Amino acid sequence: MPSYTVTVATGSQWFAGTDDYVYVSLQGAAGCSERHLLDKPFYNDFERGSVDSYDVTVAEDLGEIQLIKIEKRKYWYLDDWYLRYITVKTPIGDYLEFPCYRWITDEKEIVLRNGAAKLPRDDKIQILKQHRRRELEDRQKMYRWKEWHPGFPLSIDAHSHSDLPRDIQFDNEKGVDFILNYSKAMENLYVNRFMHMFQSSWSDFADFEKIFVRISNTISEYVMQHWKEDFMFGYQFLNGCNPVMIKRCTEIPKKFPVTTKMVECSLERNLTLEEEIKQGNVFIVDYELLDGIDANKTDPCTIQYLTAPICLLYKNLENKIVPIAIQLSQASGPDNPIFLPSDSTYDWLMAKIWVRSSDFHVHQTVTHLLRTHLVSEVFSIAMFRQLPSVHPFFKLLVPHMRFTIAINTKAREQLICECGLFDKANATGGGGHVQMVQRAMKDLTYNSLCFPEAIKAKGMDSQEDIPYYFFRDDGIKVWEAIRSFVEEVIGIYYESDEVVSEDVELQAFIKDVYVYGMKGNKTSGFPKTIKTREKLSEYLTVVIFTASGQHAAVNFGQYDWCSWIPNSPPTMRCPPPTEKGTVTIEKIVETLPDRGRSCWHLGAVWALSQFQENELFLGTYPDEHFIEKPVKLAMEKFRKKLDEIVSFISERNKNKKLPYYYLSPDRIPNSVAV
Numbered sequence: 001m002p003s004y005t006v007t008v009a010t011g012s013q014w015f016a017g018t019d020d021y022v023y024v025s026l027q028g029a030a031g032c033s034e035r036h037l038l039d040k041p042f043y044n045d046f047e048r049g050s051v052d053s054y055d056v057t058v059a060e061d062l063g064e065i066q067l068i069k070i071e072k073r074k075y076w077y078l079d080d081w082y083l084r085y086i087t088v089k090t091p092i093g094d095y096l097e098f099p100c101y102r103w104i105t106d107e108k109e110i111v112l113r114n115g116a117a118k119l120p121r122d123d124k125i126q127i128l129k130q131h132r133r134r135e136l137e138d139r140q141k142m143y144r145w146k147e148w149h150p151g152f153p154l155s156i157d158a159h160s161h162s163d164l165p166r167d168i169q170f171d172n173e174k175g176v177d178f179i180l181n182y183s184k185a186m187e188n189l190y191v192n193r194f195m196h197m198f199q200s201s202w203s204d205f206a207d208f209e210k211i212f213v214r215i216s217n218t219i220s221e222y223v224m225q226h227w228k229e230d231f232m233f234g235y236q237f238l239n240g241c242n243p244v245m246i247k248r249c250t251e252i253p254k255k256f257p258v259t260t261k262m263v264e265c266s267l268e269r270n271l272t273l274e275e276e277i278k279q280g281n282v283f284i285v286d287y288e289l290l291d292g293i294d295a296n297k298t299d300p301c302t303i304q305y306l307t308a309p310i311c312l313l314y315k316n317l318e319n320k321i322v323p324i325a326i327q328l329s330q331a332s333g334p335d336n337p338i339f340l341p342s343d344s345t346y347d348w349l350m351a352k353i354w355v356r357s358s359d360f361h362v363h364q365t366v367t368h369l370l371r372t373h374l375v376s377e378v379f380s381i382a383m384f385r386q387l388p389s390v391h392p393f394f395k396l397l398v399p400h401m402r403f404t405i406a407i408n409t410k411a412r413e414q415l416i417c418e419c420g421l422f423d424k425a426n427a428t429g430g431g432g433h434v435q436m437v438q439r440a441m442k443d444l445t446y447n448s449l450c451f452p453e454a455i456k457a458k459g460m461d462s463q464e465d466i467p468y469y470f471f472r473d474d475g476i477k478v479w480e481a482i483r484s485f486v487e488e489v490i491g492i493y494y495e496s497d498e499v500v501s502e503d504v505e506l507q508a509f510i511k512d513v514y515v516y517g518m519k520g521n522k523t524s525g526f527p528k529t530i531k532t533r534e535k536l537s538e539y540l541t542v543v544i545f546t547a548s549g550q551h552a553a554v555n556f557g558q559y560d561w562c563s564w565i566p567n568s569p570p571t572m573r574c575p576p577p578t579e580k581g582t583v584t585i586e587k588i589v590e591t592l593p594d595r596g597r598s599c600w601h602l603g604a605v606w607a608l609s610q611f612q613e614n615e616l617f618l619g620t621y622p623d624e625h626f627i628e629k630p631v632k633l634a635m636e637k638f639r640k641k642l643d644e645i646v647s648f649i650s651e652r653n654k655n656k657k658l659p660y661y662y663l664s665p666d667r668i669p670n671s672v673a674v
Contacts, residue, residue, distance in 0.1 A: 005089040011082030012049040013171040018081035023071040028062030071109040103166040115627040117392035143384040151438035219560035227567040234321035241557035242363035243471035248459030249284040266324040283313040287358040296430040304427040326351040328576040335578040346583040357569040365433045366440040372551040376672045378517030386509040395625035400547040403673035425600035427571035446525040451479045474663035478549040483541040485638035497532045552668040559609035570601040618668040
């Protein structure tokens with residue numbers, strides 16, 4: 001009688017093994033086997049990290065194996081089991097692979113099909129078409145859209161992390177518990193000893209050093225030493241943790257009436273301000289988004305303030321970007337002076353601190369939360385709803401969706417919810433952050449997620465004019481590497497644009513993102529459908545780059561740039577000055593966050609800057625969803641290109657006091673997971 005060798009691989013994560021009974025049935029073109037118990041006497045099957053093989057004997061040859069059914073039934077008590085893959089060696093020596101990489105919970109059964117990626121048009125057999133359809137029907141019941149707040153992109157319909165489908169939950173929920181991580185961070189940074197003085201002010205800048213942990217040769221220490229300098233202030237707009245705000249200035253806005261006379265002491269080329277603008281030497285950062293946002297009122301004992309500054313910057317003869325004028329709110333007038341480097345030391349320093357605080361708020365809520373976390377969740381939900389596991393783009397995208405829905409659900413549960421941790425330290429807590437996301441949605445366009453297009457739209461694309469914009473330079477390299485890899489994968493499965501247009505599952509994925517995730521907002525520019533391979537490669541690059549490179553660039557530098565409190569104050573306790581000559585060192589310290597909020601802030605930026613345990617970095621795909629050799633070769637080529645980028649960045653960073661490494665592929669996680 002024919003015999004098949006069935007090999008079963010169990011996951012290596014905690015609690016991945018099972019003591020339950022496991023049965024297998026083989027379904028082939030010529031027939032289906034009986035249910036076969038996979039069991040070895042006197043042997044613990046399906047232990048964590050194990051690979052177990054079994055002989056399955058059948059009455060007659062089954063023909064080409066189409067599907068495998070796995071059933072898990074209770075032994076002593078039910079436990080979850082993580083099945084990595086199954087392989088089958090047929091009687092004639094063929095070796096078939098059936099990827100799974102899923103949890104099997106309760107007394108359930110799952111049906112796997114051969115790991116070769118297939119488009120809908122490739123399935124000719126009714127049983128395979130039916131399997132494909134049922135998988136999506138089941139997924140669409142589990143992955144439902146929900147509006148968490150009006151005006152937000154839609155998110156997953158789940159109240160808590162434990163409500164999520166088991167396959168997308170964290171392996172260890174404690175590792176991403178924000179409350180535990182905050183507490184652990186403050187213990188690690190020795191800041192708990194200041195919490196009893198929660199609402200008291202610091203004495204002076206040196207007093208902040210008491211909670212500042214200095215680690216030799218880190219950016220954070222350099223920031224602490226140089227944060228007052230105009231060069232450091234300007235440099236952060238290029239290579240800090242929010243390097244997306246700066247734009248080339250083409251004309252001075254009427255609401256910001258800066259004149260040549262005001263800034264002539266800062267202009268180094270003997271030109272007027274208008275002439276400097278024409279030559280491309282002037283840049284602007286405008287925090288208009290913050291205008292009118294409600295400041296945090298959750299603590300009745302502390303009044304907190306927000307403002308919406310505008311900052312003008314100048315490229316000097318050393319090619320350094322430095323500030324030359326700051327207005328602290330949007331409407332010009334006698335009570336809203338334009339602060340200049342020629343003003344008193346403390347007037348100018350206070351103006352810069354207000355800009356840094358405003359930058360922190362926009363970074364946290366818009367650049368980071370909205371434009372990486374929430375957008376990636378939209379792509380993730382649409383993928384699970386519309387792309388079956390056999391689709392090549394499910395296989396391509398699923399590593400870049402790892403834990404994204406889980407981390408966002410955890411954030412809505414603990415961090416950004418009403419009375420959540422976000423309220424403890426931030427002036428935009430208590431609802432201001434919600435207002436910001438609602439406003440920022442009008443600027444969340446598809447083109448703004450296309451990295452090269454976004455850089456070009458800001459007038460920041462010239463390396464010759466702006467030579468030290470490492471975020472741009474490294475980002476373009478990573479973007480192009482991803483796009484080249486995506487194009488190769490597309491070329492393997494789509495021989496023409498017509499095949500793209502006819503892929504109903506792909507089109508449903510694109511439509512789900514637009515109609516549900518982005519609520520059908522035409523002004524967003526998100527496509528409703530994609531008809532060419534070129535546009536498809538761009539779209540998939542947006543998905544992967546947003547989840548990997550963009551998130552890494554704006555997340556993992558938070559401790560480096562924000563741990564020195566005066567450089568990124570999460571709240572301000574006094575209103576911005578309305579006239580010059582009134583600011584003193586005492587006034588600055590009184591305005592900066594109190595001891596308690598400083599401690600919460602430091603713990604937050606430390607916790608948010610840490611990689612996940614067992615992090616998977618860009619191009620690392622241990623779960624082998626693809627079994628085809630051409631795709632594996634494309635992956636090898638991708639990794640080689642990424643290694644070249646790593647080497648380039650490493651060489652450039654040698655001997656730099658301010659190395660830029662956030663977009664080095666060996667520091668870019670595959671997905672938004674923290």
